[in-house]
Amino acid sequence: MKQYKNFIGGEFLDSKSGRTFENRNPANWDEVVGIFPKSNIEDLNDAIGVAKKAYEEWRRMPWPMRSDIMRKVAEIMIARKEDLAQIMTREMGKVIKETRGDTQEGIDTALYASVEGRKYFGYTLPSELRNKSCMTRRDPLGVWGLITPWNFPIAIPTWKIFPCLLSGNTAIIKPATYTPASVGELAQIFKDAGLPDGVLNVVYGGGSEIGEGLLNHKDIVGISFTGSSDIGQRIGEVCGKTLKRCSLELGGKNGQVVLKDANLELALEGVLWGAFGTTGQRCTATSRLILEAPIYDKFIDMLKSRTDALKLGDGLNEDVDVGPLVSESQRESIHSYVEIGRKEGARLITGGGPYEEGECSKGWFYKPTIFADVGPNMRIAQEEIFGPVLSVIKARDFQEAMSILNNTVYGLSSAIYTNDLNLAHKAIEIAETGIVYINAPTIGAECHLPFGGMKNTGNGHREGGWTAYEIFTEIKTVYIDYSGCLQKAQIDTAK
Ligand code: NAD
Ligand code: MN
Numbered sequence: 001m002k003q004y005k006n007f008i009g010g011e012f013l014d015s016k017s018g019r020t021f022e023n024r025n026p027a028n029w030d031e032v033v034g035i036f037p038k039s040n041i042e043d044l045n046d047a048i049g050v051a052k053k054a055y056e057e058w059r060r061m062p063w064p065m066r067s068d069i070m071r072k073v074a075e076i077m078i079a080r081k082e083d084l085a086q087i088m089t090r091e092m093g094k095v096i097k098e099t100r101g102d103t104q105e106g107i108d109t110a111l112y113a114s115v116e117g118r119k120y121f122g123y124t125l126p127s128e129l130r131n132k133s134c135m136t137r138r139d140p141l142g143v144w145g146l147i148t149p150w151n152f153p154i155a156i157p158t159w160k161i162f163p164c165l166l167s168g169n170t171a172i173i174k175p176a177t178y179t180p181a182s183v184g185e186l187a188q189i190f191k192d193a194g195l196p197d198g199v200l201n202v203v204y205g206g207g208s209e210i211g212e213g214l215l216n217h218k219d220i221v222g223i224s225f226t227g228s229s230d231i232g233q234r235i236g237e238v239c240g241k242t243l244k245r246c247s248l249e250l251g252g253k254n255g256q257v258v259l260k261d262a263n264l265e266l267a268l269e270g271v272l273w274g275a276f277g278t279t280g281q282r283c284t285a286t287s288r289l290i291l292e293a294p295i296y297d298k299f300i301d302m303l304k305s306r307t308d309a310l311k312l313g314d315g316l317n318e319d320v321d322v323g324p325l326v327s328e329s330q331r332e333s334i335h336s337y338v339e340i341g342r343k344e345g346a347r348l349i350t351g352g353g354p355y356e357e358g359e360c361s362k363g364w365f366y367k368p369t370i371f372a373d374v375g376p377n378m379r380i381a382q383e384e385i386f387g388p389v390l391s392v393i394k395a396r397d398f399q400e401a402m403s404i405l406n407n408t409v410y411g412l413s414s415a416i417y418t419n420d421l422n423l424a425h426k427a428i429e430i431a432e433t434g435i436v437y438i439n440a441p442t443i444g445a446e447c448h449l450p451f452g453g454m455k456n457t458g459n460g461h462r463e464g465g466w467t468a469y470e471i472f473t474e475i476k477t478v479y480i481d482y483s484g485c486l487q488k489a490q491i492d493t494a495k
Contacts, residue, residue, distance in 0.1 A: 002034045004180060006043055006204060007187035009050035010197025015039040015204075016046075023180055026093040026324040027314040027363040033091045036180045039205040044172070044213045047201040051143040051170040052219050054198030059140050059168040066166050067117020072193035074110035077103065084185055086316065088153050091181045093323040093363070094278045095315035106158035106186075108447040112465075113162035120167075120469060128493045131483035138473035140168030141245065142221035145214030147174050147207075147235070149227045150326055151281045153182035159451075160224045161186070163468040165199060172201045172220075174210045176227075178326050207231065220244060224471060226283075226463075229384075229410075229456050236459060247461040247471045249452055251384040252412035254442040255288040255405045257427070259398060260295050262417035266439060268302050270415060271390070274441035276310060276368045279322055280388035281330070283457075284413040284435070284443045288374075288381055289392045290401045296394050300372050303392075304349050307368050312355050314363070324363040325387055331364045334387030338369055341380040346371035346391065376404045384410065398423055406432045411454030413442040434462070 005012035015037035025031040037043070058066075077084065081103050088099035122137040146160040157173060164171050175183040187202045203210055211231075214220055215238040222245035225235050229250040239246035256274060258267045274286030291299050315323035325331045331354060338352050351369030366388055374381050374391040381391045395401035405414055413435040416427040424438050434453040437444065445451045450462035461471050481487060 001032045002181070004034050004036045004184040004204070006037050006039060006047070007184075007191070007200070007202040008043070008047045009201070010191060013043075016042045021177060023091055023178070025090045026326050029362055031090070033087070034181045034184070036184075036204045039203050039210055041209070041213050044203050044210055044217070047172045047203050048143060048217055048219050050198035051172055051201055054196060055140075055142055055170045058170055058196060058199050061168070063117040063120060063166065063168075066168065067114045069193055069195055070110050070117065070162055070166055071114035073189055073195075074107050074114065076189045076192055077107045077110065080185075080189070081107070084154060084182065087185060088179070088182050089315040089323070092150055092153055092179050092326050093315055094281075095320050095323050096318060098278055099315070102152055102155045105152075105155035105447055109155070109158045109162050112448050113166045116466070116469065117166050127479070128489055129481075129483070129487045132479065132481045132487060134480075135478050137476050137478060138167070138469070139476050140472070141474050142169060143219055144169050144171045144472070145174070145217075145220045145223045146171050147211055147214065147223065147225045147227065148176060148183075150176035150178035151278065151283070153179035154186065156226050157183050157186060159447075159463045159468065160226075161200060164224065164472045165195075167469055167472040169472055170199045172203055172214060174203055174205065174214060177204070177206060180204050215239065215244075216242070218242075222246065222472075225249070245471070246459065247463070248459045249283070249461075249463060250457050251410055252283045252285070252453060252457055253288065253382065253384055253408045253410040254284055254286055254413045254415075254433070255290050255408075256286045256415040256442060257290045257395075257401045257405055257417065258292065258295065258299060259401065259416070259418040259420065259423060260292040261419050262295075263419065263439070264295065264299060264302065267417040268299070268306060270417065270441035271303065272306055272310075274415065274443055275390040276307070276322055276388050277443065279325055279366070281326060281386055282443055284445070285386070286415065286442045287385060287389070287391065288404075289390055290395050290404050291392060292395055292397065292401060300349060300370075300392060303370065307350055307370060310368055312360055312365050312367075314359065322368060322388065324360075324365045326364070328364055330387065331366055334366055334385060334389060337380055337383070337385045337387075337389060341371045341374070341378070341389070341391070344375070344378045344380065346375075346378060346380060347373045349392075351388070376407050382408060398426075402427060402430045406430070409456040412457040413437070413453070415440060415442045434458070
């Protein structure tokens with residue numbers, strides 16, 4: 001069992017509070033994965049102080065030099081990939097194939113950053129006037145607060161850290177308390193890669209203490225947050241009052257539509273992966289399955305038999321399909337939704353309770369669960385459940401399927417299975433989601449493309465790709481007049 005520390009000014013430090021918290025393996029609650037400092041505001045103030053100081057040098061380092069450090073981070077992550085994946089499976093439960101993928105997403109994001117550092121373009125534009133040129137450039141803002149959830153312990157922190165730091169900002173990251181170890185390992189990797197002290201700082205602790213501390217600190221210029229819509233609203237509120245820049249990536253209630261002409265085998269593979277991968281604990285999880293009437297009964301039969309064959313267990317075993325939920329409280333919350341579904345009159349097809357067979361008796365396992373005959377306005381069709389619970393809804397035709405798909409306050413990801421080219425294009429236009437998949441499940445983002453949602457899923461920013469850099473930079477517009485005399489725009493050029 002490892003004793004982790006805060007990472008402040010390049011040093012690994014205990015909290016000045018003297019307090020700690022432990023993190024346990026959700027597949028086996030007897031195993032303590034690590035002990036972590038439970039920080040207080042003093043620790044946070046120290047971290048913000050060193051980050052502010054480090055900013056002055058870091059912002060002046062040329063982008064390509066900063067990107068070289070990102071490449072070194074990628075190299076160390078590649079060498080440590082298996083080790084990082086195993087730690088992640090032990091701290092949050094998802095299966096090893098997926099934690100390897102989560103780590104790979106971090107590596108890809110680092111490599112993308114290492115290239116972006118040599119090409120982050122501004123614009124040059126013509127002037128209205130003679131002997132004058134115009135351009136835009138991008139500059140950093142200062143010290144950022146990065147607040148992350150537990151479901152992608154490396155991928156989500158790296159989506160924020162790499163563009164934030166490469167752009168010349170410095171940062172404090174507060175990871176979720178369920179998954180502190182992965183970010184602790186990342187801190188060590190950044191140190192080993194030669195990141196200057198104070199550029200990246202890790203402060204462990206709870207949302208109400210360290211999260212709120214970041215929001216309310218005058219020296220924090222922006223908050224990049226991924227998590228639930230409830231907390232996101234709170235963050236938006238404080239950032240509004242204090243005029244901090246604020247990027248919010250929030251909840252989802254993603255739907256997969258299967259039209260009657262679709263390749264049903266392909267759609268079946270898609271929904272199994274979309275609904276039950278990461279034990280349903282993904283912002284992009286498929287949580288609603290919208291089936292066109294003629295294939296409704298047949299598809300549910302196909303889905304039930306494949307779902308019942310999924311193997312639950314410790315995610316470190318290569319042949320396990322579905323790991324545990326992250327915690328006891330998540331399991332209770334998911335089970336309460338299953339009770340709600342029953343009371344609302346949905347038909348339980350399979351699952352519906354905790355799974356406690358054999359070695360699973362010591363973990364937060366839950367049976368993959370399917371409800372059919374779900375009404376589009378039932379709570380299980382409207383609210384984010386964040387577990388292995390799939391609500392199946394029947395649609396008369398394409399039009400009705402699309403209106404059910406859009407009948408939610410969220411707008412992250414959608415999937416449409418059809419071989420009809422015209423309907424596929426119509427669906428792309430109609431879907432009110434930031435990400436649309438055709439003949440692929442609702443999950444599967446690639447690091448070089450924009451990622452984010454419409455409606456209550458966010459506030460209009462996109463992480464991933466070049467758009468992540470728009471969050472972490474300020475546009476500066478530059479006019480250079482080389483005429484040697486006073487030229488007046490709009491006045492000298494007036495007819
Ligand atoms: P959460 O909102 O409970 O917590 C997220 C982070 O916010 C944690 O680090 C937490 O400690 C911190 N926090 C809590 N209260 C705070 C406060 N008052 N001030 C500042 N910080 C505070 O979310 P979670 O349970 O960790 O993650 C699951 C949620 O995240 C789901 O809703 C899921 O959809 C969402 N999510 C969204 C995306 C996306 O990109 N859209 C990706 C992954 C997860
Ligand atoms: Mn844990």
